[in-house]
């Protein structure tokens with residue numbers, strides 16, 4: 001019997017095993033007719049399986065799946081020279097909610113773990129490749145439409161088309177719509193609230209890469225401070241000396257929060273003095289730093305100011321080991337790849353064949369990035385009035401051990417919105433949770449201690465605990481659908497002990513209660 005005959009025999013069997021959803025799903029392939037959209041593939045995925053991903057050229061080739069769902073892969077043209085590639089995962093057990101998920105870095109990569117997470121939590125979930133494939137900026141070169149997808153259009157498009165697919169499949173409109181993302185995904189969510197206030201009822205946008213041009217400039221300046229791209233620079237600090245720096249920060253600042261637990265609860269209270277590390281005689285050594293290296297360390301832990309004294313970007317939080325946290329700008333002596341690609345391919349439009357001397361990088365390039373502001377990407381605007389007036393709810397979080405985007409930026413954005421809207425507290429629609437010890441978006445270990453960094457913020461950060469007190473996505477649902485706003489969120493540590501810790505909402509502070517022996521939230 002040949003292959004096709006086997007399928008002819010088995011297909012009706014699948015259909016009866018999986019029930020009506022199987023047929024309903026496959027029927028979408030010919031019935032969907034959506035603006036600017038080509039349906040690439042439709043398949044039914046049974047529970048607890050695995051799917052082949054659209055991985056080129058990033059991410060894993062397959063993704064484990066939890067729910068049983070209908071998978072629709074599609075491509076939507078956003079202009080005559082640009083398109084997004086996207087997927088909708090439509091779970092059999094659907095609670096009437098729509099969820100769009102975002103991207104990371106300069107990607108280019110469909111967030112499969114978030115598709116799995118969203119569909120497992122019974123959301124009809126949509127993700128896209130952000131208008132180009134891969135995590136490099138080459139796709140932006142000479143293609144302003146691709147840049148526009150990256151800066152602003154892909155999330156809007158995936159949500160407009162995704163909602164139509166949801167309606168076609170389930171035979172009715174969704175009830176409420178949500179967004180989830182972190183880092184670049186956090187910026188995308190913030191952009192949606194500012195510019196597409198109708199797209200989502202609830203937005204969960206963590207560790208947001210807002211004030212994007214300045215963020216990349218800050219990273220560039222940090223790298224220059226430590227001598228990049230030249231490892232033989234006297235300011236270069238090799239990874240083993242960064243370990244010393246991290247240990248010294250802990251010894252100076254761990255106790256400030258009242259507990260020697262290897263974690264700095266409030267890095268803003270840490271006035272780190274790197275001079276403690278200067279070698280006798282001031283030369284460089286194996287177990288100490290030269291005066292030049294100490295100056296570099298001081299710059300890393302200081303805010304970046306412009307020529308007129310204006311704040312360009314808040315300082316890097318003292319605490320995490322920047323190497324472990326993946327702040328490559330500091331660890332390998334190279335110029336940071338995102339700043340490099342953004343400047344070359346989106347701002348200066350330097351071709352692949354030409355070179356750019358990153359040894360000359362400085363304030364001038366930062367001003368250039370700000371002035372060009374490719375695709376209108378900056379996302380540093382406090383006017384969320386339309387989103388707020390439309391009843392939207394916004395949750396955000398930031399790790400106090402984030403080695404890629406300083407948590408001070410999330411406080412700064414909170415304050416910007418409060419100032420712009422003329423209200424001291426944003427509690428009625430916008431809440432920020434600061435998470436001690438957490439690295440960029442998730443994970444993180446300081447002084448050997450894992451922070452309570454799992455609270456359902458992304459796929460893979462929800463080890464079974466999904467009550468809304470412990471799961472920020474469900475907390476958002478409670479707020480949007482039940483009017484109950486989260487006062488705080490409880491995180492669970494990744495380590496064996498599964499310790500829990502309550503994360504406070506800004507501007508409350510996490511303060512040790514010596515009698516109760518627990519951190520509480522204090523105004």
Ligand SMILES: *[C@@H]1O[C@H](CO)[C@@H](O)[C@H](O)[C@H]1NC(C)=O
Pocket residue numbers: 035036077078079080157160
């Ligand atoms: C389809 O594309 C056209 C032009 O490219 C655009 O004006 C229109 O808004 C698009 N429709 C959707 C639903 O994105």
Ligand SMILES: *[C@@H]1O[C@H](CO)[C@@H](O)[C@H](O)[C@H]1NC(C)=O
Pocket residue numbers: 120121464466
């Ligand atoms: C909790 O998550 C599991 C999947 O991980 C899901 O089956 C269950 O329904 C969820 N509970 C709620 C309240 O969403």
Ligand SMILES: *[C@@H]1O[C@H](CO)[C@@H](O)[C@H](O)[C@H]1NC(C)=O
Pocket residue numbers: 140142143144147346347348349372374375
């Ligand atoms: C590079 O291209 C972008 C649009 O893709 C444009 O905004 C910018 O002005 C260009 N830069 C230069 C130096 O021409």
Ligand SMILES: *[C@@H]1O[C@H](CO)[C@@H](O)[C@H](O)[C@H]1NC(C)=O
Pocket residue numbers: 486487488502519520521
């Ligand atoms: C967290 O919020 C709950 C209400 O949801 C409250 O009962 C509890 O006291 C709060 N915890 C802290 C540490 O503030």
Ligand SMILES: [Ca+2]
Pocket residue numbers: 253254255256257258259260261262263264265
């Ligand atoms: Ca401590």
